[in-house]
Amino acid sequence: MDQIRIIELKETLLADNDADAARLREELREQKTFYLNVMSSPGSGKTSCILRLVEQLRDAFRIGVLEADIDGDVDTRTMLQAGVPAVQLHTGGMCHLDADMSRQSLREIGSEALDLVILENVGNLVCPAEFDTGAVKNLVILSVPEGDDKPLKYPLMFEKADVVLVNKIDAMEVFDFDLEAFRGYVQKRHAGCPVIPVSAETGEGFAEAANWLKQQIEAWKGEVTA
Amino acid sequence: MDQIRIIELKETLLADNDADAARLREELREQKTFYLNVMSSPGSGKTSCILRLVEQLRDAFRIGVLEADIDGDVDTRTMLQAGVPAVQLHTGGMCHLDADMSRQSLREIGSEALDLVILENVGNLVCPAEFDTGAVKNLVILSVPEGDDKPLKYPLMFEKADVVLVNKIDAMEVFDFDLEAFRGYVQKRHAGCPVIPVSAETGEGFAEAANWLKQQIEAWKGEVTA
Numbered sequence: 001m002d003q004i005r006i007i008e009l010k011e012t013l014l015a016d017n018d019a020d021a022a023r024l025r026e027e028l029r030e031q032k033t034f035y036l037n038v039m040s041s042p043g044s045g046k047t048s049c050i051l052r053l054v055e056q057l058r059d060a061f062r063i064g065v066l067e068a069d070i071d072g073d074v075d076t077r078t079m080l081q082a083g084v085p086a087v088q089l090h091t092g093g094m095c096h097l098d099a100d101m102s103r104q105s106l107r108e109i110g111s112e113a114l115d116l117v118i119l120e121n122v123g124n125l126v127c128p129a130e131f132d133t134g135a136v137k138n139l140v141i142l143s144v145p146e147g148d149d150k151p152l153k154y155p156l157m158f159e160k161a162d163v164v165l166v167n168k169i170d171a172m173e174v175f176d177f178d179l180e181a182f183r184g185y186v187q188k189r190h191a192g193c194p195v196i197p198v199s200a201e202t203g204e205g206f207a208e209a210a211n212w213l214k215q216q217i218e219a220w221k222g223e224v225t226a
Numbered sequence: 227m228d229q230i231r232i233i234e235l236k237e238t239l240l241a242d243n244d245a246d247a248a249r250l251r252e253e254l255r256e257q258k259t260f261y262l263n264v265m266s267s268p269g270s271g272k273t274s275c276i277l278r279l280v281e282q283l284r285d286a287f288r289i290g291v292l293e294a295d296i297d298g299d300v301d302t303r304t305m306l307q308a309g310v311p312a313v314q315l316h317t318g319g320m321c322h323l324d325a326d327m328s329r330q331s332l333r334e335i336g337s338e339a340l341d342l343v344i345l346e347n348v349g350n351l352v353c354p355a356e357f358d359t360g361a362v363k364n365l366v367i368l369s370v371p372e373g374d375d376k377p378l379k380y381p382l383m384f385e386k387a388d389v390v391l392v393n394k395i396d397a398m399e400v401f402d403f404d405l406e407a408f409r410g411y412v413q414k415r416h417a418g419c420p421v422i423p424v425s426a427e428t429g430e431g432f433a434e435a436a437n438w439l440k441q442q443i444e445a446w447k448g449e450v451t452a
Contacts (some may be wrong), residue, residue: 043369095352127353150269153296
């Protein structure tokens with residue numbers, strides 16, 4: 001296994017994170033790198049969903065993964081064991097990443113040589129949604145055991161989502177989760193946002209999820225019209 | 227059902243939240259009210275665990291519940307339907323509660339006439355741990371589907387925990403959760419912290435959890451020695 005690289009991120013407190021994020025997106029567009037921000041609660045299955053997406057897309061794209069955590073290196077170990085280039089980011093207790101923290105991390109992973117960089121943000125359904133990371137798109141995961149009412153309680157996360165994966169659908173029978181109600185709550189926060197049921201355990205749904213992502217990447221790289 | 231009261235909390239940005247929290251605890255000690263801060267990720271089962279605890283303790287104590295959310299009133303509806311006095315707190319987008327927000331809320335629920343006030347904090351395994359709410363004890367819930375590695379990634383939450391409930395143990399067979407490993411990770415963050423497996427679905431484990439809480443309340447009220 002490759003050695004684990006841990007990057008201790010520095011907080012910069014830029015006056016205008018939104019402007020910095022917009023600048024970062026421009027830089028990424030020039031170098032034709034697609035940057036995907038994956039957000040969810042702790043334990044929704046971000047790492048295993050990312051692995052499933054990488055599995056589907058690794059033949060078509062050069063991919064790297066940024067694993068953000070307050071502490072630990074569990075997820076980076078998982079990625080490296082699967083042969084996926086990954087860097088562990090430590091946020092120094094911070095509950096989110098901003099554009100400048102993204103820029104430090106993209107430099108460390110060598111984004112200019114990659115088509116797709118996936119950021120696994122800190123597990124948190126609140127704060128990460130408040131900070132534009134400079135990502136091209138935001139992918140939000142909600143897992144079945146968390147319950148279908150989450151868009152009612154965490155509005156901003158679902159407003160910012162460009163796509164929502166409902167993970168752990170293999171456990172649907174054990175939990176009381178109303179998928180149609182959930183779809184309705186998501187639409188209330190972000191009309192038109194696709195909701196894709198998946199199971200990182202069985203692989204179900206990832207052809208569709210990867211297809212969504214593939215279309216976004218191709219549009220970004222200018223290979224098709226967005 | 228009682229009418230739902232929604233309190234829009236104001237942020238005060240006190241210079242010294244720790245000092246304010248210590249003051250609040252002194253006030254609560256004088257009025258013999260025990261204030262319990264319940265924290266977890268979104269969807270770990272805070273509301274249903276609180277209902278199970280209230281079920282066990284409502285004959286012995288006068289109890290009120292504070293439901294903190296960024297938006298919505300789902301949990302307060304649930305509490306009121308179960309006949310539990312409850313007030314909905316809206317944090318105005320904030321990811322946590324501090325001592326002054328607690329004080330506003332305790333006033334609204336009329337804490338001086340209650341033995342036990344339970345705060346259901348915002349679902350978030352990061353930020354709520356950073357702010358002393360003035361609570362006497364912190365109860366942290368981690369649910370089986372979230373995975374056993376969470377104390378590695380969210381250290382502060384488990385350092386601040388006075389007790390940890392492992393919820394959804396009825397779903398243990400569906401998920402790969404190592405309870406002994408989890409106990410070890412918790413001990414690493416807070417040596418001696420009790421870890422109690424429970425199921426809000428079946429009620430399993432709540433006699434023990436309620437007994438822990440009862441002892442804490444009695445010690446606080448000076449009825450037994452802490």
